Amino acid sequence: MAENELKQIISELDSLKANNVNQAPQLLSRAKLALLHLKALVPSEDTQPQHLALATSVLELGALNSIKLKDTDAFTRYYQQLQPFYSLSDNSQALGRQSNQSKVTGLYLLLLLSVGDYAGFHTVLEGLEQSSGKEHLEKDEFIQYPVRLEQALMEGSYDKVWGETKGERVPSEEYAVFSEVLINTIRSEIASCSERAYPSLPISNAKNLLFLDSEGAVVQFAQSRGWVAKDGRVYFPQQEEEMLAAEKNVMSSSGVVIENTLGYARKLETIV
Known part of the structure; x- marks a missing residue:
């Protein structure tokens, strides 16, 4: 029964x-x-x-x-x-x-990638190579998909990652869920690097850099990060604040140097 x-x-x-x-x-x-x-x-x-x-x-x-x-x-x-x-x-x-062992295992590998657990990823992959053999894995589309993504991530080739997550390259609908999570993680990493590297960027450049579909999506993403979007550009407040703080430090240091220099000059006049 x-x-x-x-x-x-x-x-x-x-x-x-x-x-x-x-x-x-x-x-x-x-x-x-x-x-x-x-x-x-x-x-x-x-x-x-x-x-x-x-x-x-x-x-x-x-x-x-x-x-x-x-x-x-x-x-x-x-x-x-x-x-x-x-x-x-x-x-x-x-x-x-x-x-569905290959599909489930490949999804788990993709989950590990999406949370940045590369050590766990390689541990699982090594176990699969020992149990199934490397040649068998190379023919398994469900395993090779996360393997290709991991290789592209290690190379810093985010455009390859983006390409792999689109259309017919995704092995199944379940993989598309983690692919979306992975792209969001990469997008966040690129955004953090951009905040540190530039005071601002043209919205059109940010759209390509962040793999977003439209300039409107850039504006929405900018708002979620606390950026300011105006006059066709996105401004990174954190970078501006750091630059202002650096300028103040430079000015303060310059003031000390100038004051010390004037002091030395007065002493020289006294000696003369």
Whole structure:
């Protein structure tokens, strides 16, 4: 009974569309309860192969629907729960081509990139190379996508990153969610560098620099950063304040130098 109910829930989860993805948490709760009855929520050597496959499908669907709901904490929990299932060799044979292991793992790599955890990224990638082999990974589009992004980030080639996150290069709709997060992170880094490097920039230049679609988007972004947009330029208040402070320091230092120089001059006149 539990097995048939579980298959029905998996079918419902698999068919969820964007407009009803909010139903996923309730369906997943029912699925986990069914897995408990089957003693398959946590894998063991005694768990029947078909139950391992069903449990893996539930957890993978939980991970993928968590991404659609933009719940990265839930996604991370599902990813961690899946690891003991993936480590069972018998399970990989039972799953066959139905497993979403590559997709879920690639998404986790992309999550690590989006939060700047490069050490974690390489740890996971090295583990995959040991378990699956480098040649196999090089043919896996779900793994190669975050690998290409990481290489571009290390090179500082943000334009390549931008290109990878557009259109047909994105492997699936779930990847588009993290790609957006990654671009926002890069945009924030570029903005911080710009604030330190320039007192202002033309809005047209800022649009290209920040990978924004329109000058109106630049104005909105400027407002969110506390910048001032006027007369076709964006001004960085922090940079202006630092420049004014530096000028005051220079003037203060110059005043001391001038005063000391005048003092020396008076002493020289006295000696003469």
